Amino acid sequence: MRLVSFSKIFGVLAVALGLAAPFAAAEVPLDGSFVAGQNCSAFQSIKKQSNPVPLNAGTSYQIVAGNKEPASHFLILVPGASPERRWAPVDCGTRSGGAPMGEGNTSAQKPGKQAPSGGQPTQNVLAVSWQPAFCETKPDKVECRTQTVDRFDASNFTLHGLWPQPRRMAYCNVGKSDIGNDKDGRWDQLPEISLEPPTRAELDKVMPGTQSQLERHEWTKHGTCYSQTPEEYFGEALALMRALNGSAVRELFASRVGQQLTFDEIRKAFDQSFGEGAGLRVRMQCARNNGKLIISELTIGLSGDITPETSLANLMAAATPTKTECPGGLVDAVGQQ
Template identity: 55%
Template sequence: MSHPFLRAAVSLAAIVVAGAAIAQDEGGRTRFILAASWQPAFCETNQRKPECTSQTGDRFDATNFSLHGLWPMRKDYCDVAGTLRTADKEGDWTKLPDLELSAETKAALDKVMPGTQSGLDRHEWTKHGTCTKLSADDYFSTSVRLIDELNASAVRDLFAANIGKTLTAEAIKAAFDKSFGAGAGDRVKMSCRRAGEGRVISELTIGLSEDATSNDAASLRDLIHGAGRTSFGCDQGLVDAAGF
């Protein structure tokens, strides 16, 4: 029979080890946000945008997440001239300077970011990309790689299989955990918006570690787990279908 003091010591050790594991899991710090839009929901309230005028179910963005942006935390408009800041904030992003992108990057970006038709890429670079110390081509090729990983996951599969139906926070977090490891869903926030008489899921913002732009080999899984936890936000919403 083991001594009661020995049993207490073993129990205490187990608690300490478990506590250390939890502390390690929660010890990450969010340095970047990957913003992934559900384009049909965005277009419900932006029907005059060029990228929204021909919403059909066979478009890529009808069943996949679209890239909104890759945002450094608490930094924007780094070394950007005042005139460009003003132009950006006025919202006519097509007046912002052209981006120097390779043909490959531009083609990939146009596919996952429908908003390039409205100059969203120029806005994202002006406000956020300038704070990453990357070239525009590297910034967007990294962003495309990360959204591609999301679209190759159980999260995208869950959304595509439930178009026209309601998804709960629990189901979405479980899909993140399935694809990116236990606890991944705790690094995600969901936004919803009113559309008609219901509430549709408009965007997922996913916390990432500082390696998001400093290590081009870092997987989305590793970047998520290097980030801090957050509240999920909207608890449920409809997966909107393309079209109005």
């Protein structure tokens, strides 16, 4: 993907964990300083040159990495920016100090080598719901009143959202009126989301909350910090959902409807589908309903550049491990229990 948020400043780290996925280095560690020239800006995304931060001419910025060898951009630290890590074009200033590019950077990963587990900060979180459990606590929602046992969301994970990290990355270039409407739950007052017909059709199936304008909320709060267009944001989120719903994780949930499921079992299913250690990037939330603990949501940590073709296994392997909030619960069935 080509994005707007901190969640995209790193490329895909394809870690060979279990699935022996190929490694694609997109960040070459460097040291030294970058002295900005006139009219220099640094960006969160190289591809889109998004969210520019002006650099002060003559000011020295610490270099963290290059994007390749030889580098076209330096990853620098810009004090006061959020996030501080930004990409600056190498020809917009001068580098001083540090080892020459290609030398002295022994920590750089080479193709075919395993990257350290969790070597990147988590850049995006994919939040998915088990819709029957959500509807136990929100039965008056339109999408819950219309839910049936043969609808997609009765036995598949549904899309809650794709959230750039850190969580304070929200409402990018959104006006105060829209922010107020969103925070107050007046999602029907938010701008309509324009999508290509195939994307809209798939989104309505995988995100039943579109019946309550959930897509307007997710784009306003999170998508605006991820991409320039809703089509790209939702298209790439849907690609991740296809991978998840085509996995052993979805099969496990569907086979255990009405039964208890432990997080250890879920973690093993993630490892089976997406490589050893994938389950360490998953957090599970549960809700209490009529005295029972029901599994309501999974949040999945991702790092790397997301495109419709990106491997979910690689994105998970590159993210930071997390801890679950719930050790296990009931896989809820459609209807009030």
